[in-house]
Amino acid sequence: MAPFFILLYIQSPLQATLQALDLAKPAMWNSLIGNVIKFIVLFTLASSPKFGIMGVAIAMLVGVVLVTLLHLATLQKAIRFYIPIKDLTKMSALILLTWLTAKFIKQWFTQTNEHFLIFIACLIVLCIAYLLFLFLLRFISKEELQQIPFLQKWIR
Structure with a gap:
């Protein structure tokens, strides 16, 4: 759903x-x-x-x-509003890449019984992967990140 x-x-x-x-x-x-x-x-x-x-x-x-x-x-x-096909394609790719990453992470972490730790580790890895995919697919640019005050000193 x-x-x-x-x-x-x-x-x-x-x-x-x-x-x-x-x-x-x-x-x-x-x-x-x-x-x-x-x-x-x-x-x-x-x-x-x-x-x-x-x-x-x-x-x-x-x-x-x-x-x-x-x-x-x-x-x-x-x-005459429309959503560009390029944006729809990029969004579909983002969803697919994130799903594939989550599927891989789930298989990778299923060997242990520490469920809470697995959940936290999966969540962190998946968030990092999602942010990486946002950059790779150019949903977020370096210029947009520079507008966030606490990130300005790390991004040049």
């Missing part, structure tokens, strides 16, 4: 943007349409013994993805 719920972070700024552009009515309709469809999917899948609780999860995903895509479509129609 996590990859789809990344869209939830995009959904609120898109809705705020639509409201700032005096498009609150389309934003409300997008949310209403998404929630009605989510309810239909929820009722259909959750009442089926084949899906059960997984039907609830699928319905939640459908709602988040649909409302976000409707907001994006409305914004694109109103101001």
Whole structure:
């Protein structure tokens, strides 16, 4: 569910943007349409013994993805806004690299019984790897880091 719920972070700024552009009515309709469809999917899948609780999860995903895509479509129609394919590709690469790193770390640290220490070590290594990937994929530049006051003395 996590990859789809990344869209939830995009959904609120898109809705705020639509409201700032005096498009609150389309934003409300997008949310209403998404929630009605989510309810239909929820009722259909959750009442089926084949899906059960997984039907609830699928319905939640459908709602988040649909409302976000409707907001994006409305914004694109109103101001010709689009997300560059290059940025989407870089973000997909970041997610994939981070996932592969986590998978490798998990296999590497499974030989010991110290679960809390493993968790802390994995978390530290994964955070360092994620920051490294942010630099390698040029999400963060050296100039942007220089704007952070406590990092200015280490970055020249």
